[in-house]
Amino acid sequence: MLAHLTQLVKDVDGAWAAAIGGLDGLLIEGHAITDTDLNLLIAEHAGLLQASANAYTQTLNAGQPREMYLRGERLSVYLQPIRTEYFLLLALDARSNLGQARLYGREAARKLEGTL
């Protein structure tokens, strides 16, 4: 699992952390090239993903979210749900390659799905 996350951070331009978390907000596995609190990143984004999933499935009748990208002033994150209980988080800098993040994030999520 860690090998997939490490490779993902290497392969995506501008990526500085990758992690797998549960929608319960708990970190399962993570890799970062900076000193960062992955537990906090996973916990906060689990809440955001949960809220978007509720809005999409219950209010908008749009089904489960397939992916989510949030860009802040100092933090950008790409989220890829894995089944209904887990998600992949990829933290990016401002000049990241979002095309690589989506394609390789999706691929990593598929590989990791089998190990969860």
Add this chain to the structure above:
Amino acid sequence: MKLDALTNIPGVIASALVGPDGLSIESNGDGGEVLAAELASLRTSLDRMGRRLGSGEVTRLGFTSDRIEVVALAVGDWMMGAALVRSSDTRSAQQALAKLALEVDSLPRVDRS
């Protein structure tokens, strides 16, 4: 679509038009989206290389791998390119890219804020 001229050239297996964020504006063929993302990545390296070498902007790129040939052009903020079966004649693809460059140059500038 802008890349239609490329898709009918013999040997072309994928083509892409992409901006700096790596998300394809248009892509075709097997691996077109990956080609787009990687062309955007190469563009970053080419920009640095041109700047550091003092050579000016790198505008044309071509490389050969075990299985494919890739030709690409940088036009403004955009990269566009085609992947062809190894040993294909790339001249037609390069000519098509040069023609497309005139159209692509008129696309709006990318907002990088």
